[in-house]
Amino acid sequence: MSFEKITEQPSLYDHLEERSVGELLADINREDKKVALAVEKVIPRIEKLVSQVIPRMQKGGRIFYLGAGTSGRLGVLDASEIPPTFGMPNTVVIGLIAGGETALRNPVENAEDDTTAGWNDLLAHQVNDKDTVIGIAASGTTPYVIGALREARKHGILTASICSNPNAPLSQEADIAIEMIVGPEFVTGSSRMKSGTGQKMILNMISTTTMIKLGRVKGNRMVNMQLSNAKLVDRGSRMVMEELGLGYEHAKRLLLFHGSVRKAVEAYRSGEPKGE
CATH class of the missing domain: 3.40.50.10490 (Glucose-6-phosphate isomerase like protein; domain 1)
Structure with a gap:
């Protein structure tokens, strides 16, 4: 050719x-x-x-x-x-x-x-x-x-x-x-x-x-994203909020304790709600 x-x-x-x-x-x-x-x-x-x-x-x-x-x-x-x-x-x-x-x-x-x-x-x-x-x-x-x-x-x-x-x-x-x-x-x-x-x-x-x-997205959300700046922490907090029906501050504490949206949601649903 x-x-x-x-x-x-x-x-x-x-x-x-x-x-x-x-x-x-x-x-x-x-x-x-x-x-x-x-x-x-x-x-x-x-x-x-x-x-x-x-x-x-x-x-x-x-x-x-x-x-x-x-x-x-x-x-x-x-x-x-x-x-x-x-x-x-x-x-x-x-x-x-x-x-x-x-x-x-x-x-x-x-x-x-x-x-x-x-x-x-x-x-x-x-x-x-x-x-x-x-x-x-x-x-x-x-x-x-x-x-x-x-x-x-x-x-x-x-x-x-x-x-x-x-x-x-x-x-x-x-x-x-x-x-x-x-x-x-x-x-x-x-x-x-x-x-x-x-x-x-x-x-x-x-x-x-x-x-x-490979399971790095849930629904249409970046649930494993790194929380490397205030914008991403806010985005992640709102994801946790919406997924679990929590208040913003509670969701944010949970997120920061576990380090990712996925881990925060899984921990909360497993009956081990940290970050209080």
Whole structure:
């Protein structure tokens, strides 16, 4: 199959510097509307991936996101939001970026071109066959990601890829390839735009659905969220209030004593109402 690099095709818009601010914003928004539709088309692929991730995680497996540049930053971002949102340890979903911590804020020259660095980064976390490695690269050609997926697959680790080009080299290295085709970027080649938006949506879908099926959500509530600020303590107190029919202050004391909505509700219902 031929490989068409849509991410490098010319923008559908030209003479951008001559357009008004309003025109630029409207045109960017017009392009952004295409992203959700592109993601919708790959839901069956995302479903296939999540359905295989869940049983692995139930046996102690982890998710690794692997990327360079914008793709790497988005993986790190999604991973970093799992502990506060779902109360999971930061060792369950791990984001790795070419060039390491420095690359989160500043470009690291040639980091993405090293075909062995990605696998070495995984080895540093003792990656094993219960884990899932998800490579993210808009172009589908990033050596750091391709090399890591190739080695992971050799070691019997479930691999998946997220890219924005059909039949990309990265897809050939993945057990489950997710090719989200959003078309040329508004600024030619700037995959931080539509491709990045689509990647963020897909990562949200993967992690949120997985956490729900692992029991980290009850009803539609984040009952395991970390109580890391006043807003979240207030939200949690109101959840306990509504679930148990208690007054706000009683609910808040109960919540703070047990540390999570789930634990507070379970303790109260078991006949051990602490935090009086």
